Amino acid sequence: MVEKGVMVEKRVSIPRSSVPGIVSPAIPGRMASLLLSLLYQLDQTQWLTPEEIFAHQAKQLRLLFSHAARTVPFYQRRFAEAGVDADAEVTRETLDRLPILKRAELQAAGKDINTTALPKSHGKTHQIETSGSTGRAVRMYGTEVTNLFWRACVMREHFWQERDLGGKLAAIRWSRKGVAMPPDGAHGDSWGPASGAIYPTGPAVLLNVISELPDQVAWLRKEAPDYLISFPSNLMALAKHCIERDISLPSLKQVMTVGETVTDQTRRLVREAWGIPLKDSYSSEEAGYLTIQCPEYDVYHVQSENVLVEVVDESGRACGPGEVGRVLITPLHNFATPLVRYELGDYAEVGAPCACGRGLPVIKRTVGRQRNRLALPDGSTVFPYLGDHGDYKAITKAVQRFQFIQRSINEIEKLMVVSEPVTPEQEEQMRALILRNLGHPFNVTFTYVDEIPLSPRGKYEEFVSEVAG
Numbered sequence: 001m002v003e004k005g006v007m008v009e010k011r012v013s014i015p016r017s018s019v020p021g022i023v024s025p026a027i028p029g030r031m032a033s034l035l036l037s038l039l040y041q042l043d044q045t046q047w048l049t050p051e052e053i054f055a056h057q058a059k060q061l062r063l064l065f066s067h068a069a070r071t072v073p074f075y076q077r078r079f080a081e082a083g084v085d086a087d088a089e090v091t092r093e094t095l096d097r098l099p100i101l102k103r104a105e106l107q108a109a110g111k112d113i114n115t116t117a118l119p120k121s122h123g124k125t126h127q128i129e130t131s132g133s134t135g136r137a138v139r140m141y142g143t144e145v146t147n148l149f150w151r152a153c154v155m156r157e158h159f160w161q162e163r164d165l166g167g168k169l170a171a172i173r174w175s176r177k178g179v180a181m182p183p184d185g186a187h188g189d190s191w192g193p194a195s196g197a198i199y200p201t202g203p204a205v206l207l208n209v210i211s212e213l214p215d216q217v218a219w220l221r222k223e224a225p226d227y228l229i230s231f232p233s234n235l236m237a238l239a240k241h242c243i244e245r246d247i248s249l250p251s252l253k254q255v256m257t258v259g260e261t262v263t264d265q266t267r268r269l270v271r272e273a274w275g276i277p278l279k280d281s282y283s284s285e286e287a288g289y290l291t292i293q294c295p296e297y298d299v300y301h302v303q304s305e306n307v308l309v310e311v312v313d314e315s316g317r318a319c320g321p322g323e324v325g326r327v328l329i330t331p332l333h334n335f336a337t338p339l340v341r342y343e344l345g346d347y348a349e350v351g352a353p354c355a356c357g358r359g360l361p362v363i364k365r366t367v368g369r370q371r372n373r374l375a376l377p378d379g380s381t382v383f384p385y386l387g388d389h390g391d392y393k394a395i396t397k398a399v400q401r402f403q404f405i406q407r408s409i410n411e412i413e414k415l416m417v418v419s420e421p422v423t424p425e426q427e428e429q430m431r432a433l434i435l436r437n438l439g440h441p442f443n444v445t446f447t448y449v450d451e452i453p454l455s456p457r458g459k460y461e462e463f464v465s466e467v468a469g
């Protein structure tokens, strides 16, 4: 249970003690102490008003901007060109004057986007893998400080969602082919570096997401985990599979999602299949946690202590509640590769203030990525309406998995994994349905494949554009 200002867990979890002979209350080790002291602060800052939260961010941004303008060649030029005094107090107007940072600019900047003088106290750096759909990878770095905030957010999510860290955590996620395969998957004795640093957690088990649904079910029934984490697309397929066959997974208390957009349908299916809630979060390699689902409502709270998130329309104006716009991020503590108003390529809908009382800004939902938008001949892009699964099923039940790829401004290719051949007549019906849904006279072709490739981030995507990205 979470009360204002204090962290009170339903079940009291005592941290692991670093002093032999002392167990309760524990004297935690270095990493655990750092994380717990951050969590203590996060527990208070979540209840501040939006203005107070921005005031805290502005103080941190001032130090970040000053550091960036002094030690990062790219920002030396950027701040000068924008006419922004990087040492001055940061206001909303300061941000408006700083240009949006595009991925292409970041790639073109090369080494110039990194600091030439990282403060020693930020610890060692590590390379961050950014896996964009197109173009060169961006070479950027994180630090021990950014790592610490990442872990603190992991723990905050566990506390917000009242998870019993002594339980068993099952993950059905992307792994290299041949790794964590059924029937056994892979086994670990801790939930991970964040939880494991503080608590003696329960075990964690992993199954490769390329496993067939019957294998996933058999594995889950054998492992009997308390929590299951996976991609929404996989969970939806698994939930449908269980509903259709009346399969129960009685050990599950909560489903956790990462990586893809969660829709109302995803939540509905999970509840219908297993009678449990779905708890989602939204993160990026570049900034760690961006949002975590509210403990009480199906909306998301921005992790404002970690990152400044802006949602802006096409003209760069801040979106209000109910409006969908581009997501810009400014990680507050990355002094190795500062990102200022970086356009992530995701779209989100701004939400109204949350009834839970937390002052952390609200995102109602994320809508998807640029690469999942359909490019139209007039130069605009839209999120494609692919239609109802049932309409496709009415034509043929042979399609097990599919993916639409926009190859050019006029061409759409549909990849399909089928259990039996699709007839030319069925292809024609399908083509008509696709054109009706997309609303434009694309040239639609069909290709039959053995499997649908996952995205660079290991996600299953129903629609990918090679043009819109």
Ligand SMILES: [Zn+2]
Pocket: 294, 295, 296, 297, 301, 354, 355, 356, 357, 358
């Ligand atoms: Zn809330």
